[in-house]
Amino acid sequence: FIDYKVDFTNDYIVTPSISGPYIFKINATYEDKKIEYYFMGKINEIGESNIDVIMQLKDNSLSNTGLTMIISNQSNIDLLYGNPYTIEEYKDGYWRTVNPINDMSFTLPAYGLEKNESKEIKISWKNGYGKLDKGKYRIVKDFDYKEDGKYISFDKYLEFEIK
Secondary structure, three states, X not given: OOOOOOOOOOOOOOOOOOOEEEEEEEEEEEOOEEEEEEEEEXXXXXXXXXXXXXXXXXXXXXXXXXXXXXXEEOOXXXXXXXXXXXXXXXXXXXXXXXXXXXXXXXXXOOEEEOOXXXXXXXXXXXXXXXXXXXXXXXXXXXXXXXXXXXXEEEEEEEEEXXX
């Protein structure tokens, strides 16, 4: 059980240092109606902050329809990743998911990213998102690793600006 009140801000909630499943409750008020949200999440001791994955924009690869990123696994854990990604835009002080203009479908291979390995990933969002307008964006990529026979997922972000 975590008892912590957060007003609508960009604050992070500091969670217990004990691994395990938790039920989170969010109390909200919307148009003068009180709403309660419940969801289950798992807190893992290793946490994504202990997994050093760096995503960088490859020089001269950014356009309003795609980019090439370099992902580097600088941790001591072998990782997996796939083709799926999402794009978020920074507006009015918050990151907001950009809605695709067409259905997004991905093949689902699992690519390995071993300890101290780097790879290039080309992403073209022209079919899914079209051309991005001027603004600040980020790519959200999901990574996985295996611990105690279970796969654990975490997200990493690559920020970029279309000028």
